[in-house]
Amino acid sequence: MIKKFEFLGHTSEVKFRAYGKSVNELFESCALAVSSVLSRGMKIKEPIKKEINVYGKDKESMLYKFIEEIIYLFDADGFIVSKAKVNVEGKSLNAVFYGDESVNYKDLDAIKSPTYAEMYVKNNGKKWECQVVLDV
Amino acid sequence: MKEKVKRISEYIYELPKQDGMNVPGRIFASDKLFEKIKNDLTLQQVKNVAKLQGIVGYSIAMMDAHQGYGAPVGGVAAFDIKRGVVSPGVIGFDINCGVRLLASDLDKKDFIKKRKDVLKEIYKNVPSGVGKKSDFRISQKEIDDVLVRGVEWAIEKGFGESRDIEYCEDNGKIEGADSKKVSAKARGRGMNQLGSLGAGNHFLEIQEVEKIYDKKTAGIFGINNVGQITVMIHSGSRGLGHQVASDYMQIMEKEYGWKHLPDRQLAYAPIESPLGKDYIAAMRSAANFGFANRHLIMHQVRKSFTKYFPKCDLKLVYDVAHNIAKFEEYEINGKKKLLCVHRKGATRSLGPGRKEIPSAYRKFGSPILIPGTMGTYSYVLVGTKKAEEISFGSTAHGAGRVMSRSSASKQITPEDLSKEMREKDILLEVGSLRGAVDEAPSAYKDVNEVVRVSDELGIGKLVARLKPLGVVKG
DSSP: OOOOEEEEOOSSSEEEEEEESSHHHHHHHHHHHHHHHHTTTOOOOOOEEEEEEEEOSSHHHHHHHHHHHHHHHHHHHOEEEEEEEEEEETTEEEEEEEEEEGGGOSSOOOOOEEEEEEEEEEEETTEEEEEEEEEO | OOSOOEEEETTEEEEOSOTTOSSOEEEEOOHHHHHHHTTSSHHHHHHHHHTSTTEEEEEEEEEEEEEEESEEEEEEEEEETTTOEEOGGGTOSSTTOEEEEEEEEEEHHHHGGGHHHHHHHHHHHSOOOSSSOOSOOOOHHHHHHHHHHTHHHHHHTTSSOGGGGGGBGGGGOOTTOOGGGSOHHHHHHHHTTTTOOOSTTOEEEEEEEEEESOHHHHHHTTOOSTTEEEEEEEEOOHHHHHHHHHHHHHHHHHHHOSTTSSSGGGOOEETTSHHHHHHHHHHHHHHHHHHHHHHHHHHHHHHHHHHHSTTOOEEEEEEEESEEEEEEEEEETTEEEEEEEEEESOEEOOOTTOTTSOTTTTTTOOEEEEOOOTTSOEEEEEOOHHHHHHSSSEEOOSOOBOSOHHHHHHHOOHHHHHHHHHHTTOEEEESOHHHHHHTOGGGBOOHHHHHHHHHHHTSSEEEEEEEEEEEEEO
16 A cells, blocks of 8 residues: 655645545545644544535646635634545546544644645656645 | 855845846845755745746845745745735735734732733633634624724724724724625634634743843833733734635636746736735735734733733733735835835834834834744844835844754654743643644744844844743644
8 A cells, every 4th residue: 555645844834745546546645634734643533524526727726725625624614624535527526525523622733725835746657646835 | 055145244145136036035144044044945935036027126035034835934025016916925824924012010020920820811711713613703794894994893892992003003904905805715714713823833922021122112112121021922814814815826826827937826916906906905804804813812811911910901012914015115226116015924124203103103113023932032123224225124023943843743742842841931831732842942043043133234123032931822
């Protein structure tokens, strides 16, 4: 099994790379990375499901909007993601997030926004890879 | 570092025009600070900002600068109104992230007996707002009022006192805000968070005045003697501001493209275009939300102090934004010119006489509030004419990070941090000790060196030094 995500050094923000065998898996790995930032690595239960759809004219903007949705659900709905099931078709992405109410956890972190800084999404043969800097 | 840099004077480095830069870059730093600044992508980002259309003078990085996204944190860029652009990435997602300072009439020797109680009370009354809802629930309709009227709204609601208004930058209410330009998504994120501190580097600190450098100016600001208790609040416009920046960055990218940009995060709109004007109106709304946010936090601080010191008076010294774009007049080639000054992690520094300064302080210069880290000093400085001449009226905004959060959490344990705070006699009330480790003093540059350079270079003169006695973090 390939590594799903890893954090890299950045002077002030959180930077990570995520991997997947398919584009769907890549986005699912990103949801795990973002969840691990918000939860500070804590296990999050999955009693709640939330579904979102985003449109991205390229994979980077799709990824930006995908992460933006996770942050919105956290700030506005008090929902913390644990994992995602993603389906990308052309320029549209559908995701079902599994997670819990954030009030059930202590010690959570916040994310201000995804950024386009140093962002890429690439497909090198069998593997998809992306890099993201989050403003925290 | 691939960028070629030349030294102009003891504290000024120049990044000459290269690779399509419209203006040179300038970095204000000592040798010691420059050694740190050149190690990450700061210079590359200074260069990228210099490539933006209509930038005037220099793309500047302050002595506390470090790599950000798009523009560096600690960056200043001024744009010509007619030819220039406004860019959310050169302001930061946290619009009107800023600092508010209160000066009490309490002395350390009285306060210290109740320090623990006051700190716990503040921790209880000021929510972090992370994963929880704030107690200040407001309606959809009321949020429009907050966005347009900022601190004025808060005072009308009974939070704070009318005398507070004149000690906020722009009276805590930037004119030209338009709440219709703020999306439902941004409102959704902000609704639950008004009056909350946030996470990351945001904090609330009780301090003592430890040293006064300039007695006269300090006195005017209400800082009278060593041992006097002060309170510093560092927070911003919360999820609302972050979403405003994110929304407009994406709309600008759609309207004006990004493939020609050195960094996709630097999407922009011409200042005078309809979209540029919309963003500025939305940014001002988010800024007003930020002022109101710090104002509500201050109200809770006053309430918490009064519980243990019923007669104490906490006077607002000043509230200043360090992530914002402002329209300000500067002299360019001998002519006064109105410019759109972007500050991203930089504090406004205006010399005596400027109309933007509260009337009680005007003869002296604008107050500059520079928070250190939870284990080091914070500083009060005063603005100068020199800053107006060389840095578009700006100086540093803090210590500036040097170590990533991931290395901080690898190198420092929560126990190390607790021990360090104990040894320095600083009480810590934190929601997350692991989160606090990310912000440990050793993850930052030396704030003493940052303000020394500001003072010697003359872009912000030292007034007083504040030492933390207690720190509250989300």
